[in-house]
Amino acid sequence: MGSYKDSKDWLPFLEKRDREEEERLVQKIFKRLRGSEEQSRGEWQSERRNDGAGLRGVPFYVAFMHTAEGAKILEINSRPGDPELQTVLPVLKSDFVDLCFRMLEGRLTRVECEAKATVVTYAVPLDYGGCRAKYSGDRRVDLSAAYALQAKEKYGDRLRVYPGSLELREDGQTYALGSRTVCTVGVGETVEEAREISLDGVRNIDGALWNRWDIGSEQHLRRSVRRMRALRAKEREINA
Structure with missing residues (x-):
């Protein structure tokens, strides 16, 4: 997502x-x-x-x-x-x-x-969205490495980490609940640059989570461009 x-x-x-x-x-x-x-x-x-x-x-x-x-x-x-x-x-x-x-x-x-491009990549539990029928393992999630990408000024404000369905428990650890766990947002001059930053952020999240890798990808954009060209051709036929 x-x-x-x-x-x-x-x-x-x-x-x-x-x-x-x-x-x-x-x-x-x-x-x-x-x-x-x-x-x-x-x-x-x-x-x-x-x-x-x-x-x-x-x-x-x-x-x-x-x-x-x-x-x-x-x-x-x-x-x-x-x-x-x-x-x-x-x-x-x-x-x-x-x-x-x-x-x-x-x-x-x-x-x-x-005037910046942004890409959001969501990490979610393994049993969310049909990735696994069931998951009964450890649900701890550690965001410290993702935050470190900001703190070390590798990306600074060009990377944002937004916790979602997470719970902070008495042991001081954060645990994934049942829905969208955390997203990373990359900010860049282009969609491609923003996507790389977002994916670098999500790769540095430690936990039993999964995410899509095609959000804002070149392949996805090319497919969408082809689809819109076909629709515009159809529109011209209708209006002819």
Whole structure:
């Protein structure tokens, strides 16, 4: 499991016009949910109102599927996705806490990111996601070597380690629970550079975990590019 983003605001197999189409769809939905200007200017603060009218600015997590007939929406969440959020957190230009306050105050209108690529690689228990039918061995997880890659300034802020479904017990050790255990995020000028940093981080996690190795790989990107070219050819046939 994992995710990635390019240094641009759209993925390597998409074009700027695809991103613009996505934005048009999301803005249309948001404006409809937002309601009137009177509702959106702060009536949510009134103790007499509890119906949620006047949607405030929130980071929409929208899952798109691009087809020969244009972008289609699979799902919408008014919360960040996991692991999609981790691709954005390290490259936010604004302080995340400040963004949260702006959401509460109804002042969030834009979120800006640095022009960097990021790749997220998740390590999960052996009995998660069908890798093993059952695992009854040691579930201790040691993140110290992964953190050392930051502390020794080999990567510094270009590597982030985000613990997930982990439990700190009385013996001072951390143990994997049943879900996504920990992810490493690489930040680079390109997806390839970010991927290498992310994989170096996950390789230095000590524990009975498994992870995918193809997130953001060149082979994956080439396959996605070929698929989008085929869809665009089909789109031209439809519109001819």
